Amino acid sequence: GKYKNEDVKITFKEGNTITNIAKEVAKKTSITEEEFLKEVKDEKYVSSLIDKYWFLTDELKNKDIYYALEGYLYPETYYFNKESSAKTIIETMLNQTNKVFTNYKQEFETSGYTINEIVTLASIIEKEAVYKKDKGKIAGVFINRLNKKMALGSDVTTYYAFRVELGSRDLTKKEINTYNPYNTRGPQMAGKLPVGPISNFSISSLEAALNPEVTDYMYFVADNKGNTYFTKTYAEHTKVIKELKAAGKWLEL
Numbered sequence: 001g002k003y004k005n006e007d008v009k010i011t012f013k014e015g016n017t018i019t020n021i022a023k024e025v026a027k028k029t030s031i032t033e034e035e036f037l038k039e040v041k042d043e044k045y046v047s048s049l050i051d052k053y054w055f056l057t058d059e060l061k062n063k064d065i066y067y068a069l070e071g072y073l074y075p076e077t078y079y080f081n082k083e084s085s086a087k088t089i090i091e092t093m094l095n096q097t098n099k100v101f102t103n104y105k106q107e108f109e110t111s112g113y114t115i116n117e118i119v120t121l122a123s124i125i126e127k128e129a130v131y132k133k134d135k136g137k138i139a140g141v142f143i144n145r146l147n148k149k150m151a152l153g154s155d156v157t158t159y160y161a162f163r164v165e166l167g168s169r170d171l172t173k174k175e176i177n178t179y180n181p182y183n184t185r186g187p188q189m190a191g192k193l194p195v196g197p198i199s200n201f202s203i204s205s206l207e208a209a210l211n212p213e214v215t216d217y218m219y220f221v222a223d224n225k226g227n228t229y230f231t232k233t234y235a236e237h238t239k240v241i242k243e244l245k246a247a248g249k250w251l252e253l
Helices: 018-028 033-041 043-052 086-102 105-110 115-128 132-147 155-161 203-210 234-246
Strands: 007-011 077-081 219-222 228-231
Touching (some): 018 033, 033 043, 033 086, 043 086, 077 086, 115 203, 132 203, 132 228, 219 234, 228 234
Antiparallel strands (some): 007 077, 219 228
């Protein structure tokens, strides 16, 4: 549609974190990254949003969560006035989330998990899956591991936990083995999801979280082309990794 000259177009991609979103906002508007992040961390403001939106719950008040609205700002193309406030941008995005999530309200209610747990799971699936066709199986692996009180063992959660840009470098042993409520490779996280989402996500990731594929798979690993290999045992899992490395298909950072 038509828009005025002082309006700007901002596209927020699937898999973006709050900090990514803040950077995009700062590029196109008069709002700085710091101002945007301050707003999404303001406890009083977040409480007012929890009162306003059905899908935001008191779970978001957990002190261990980095950004209460992480995962809840819907990825889409928006038009804003350059002088829009951070609150206008945040609530415009939450209004879009409301439209999308309302279509899945019954699935949220019957999932057996809280809304925040489903949103968290969807955000991990978004970061782990290269291809849409694998998302249901990946969700199924995570559910199987949760049901068996196993750690999810997801690298993407560890990157988020220690604020390292995904894929920028290998994780250190210290990072992997340090407790953090986001780090599902660390201690004390057996059978647990991270404390909150690690990014926003696409509808296909949400649908996978709400309707995980039922399998016996407990492990998965991707090669350097994004192909995902699913296995039932740790022995099978390590065998696949060995074969990928031998074939030159292992992802090296």
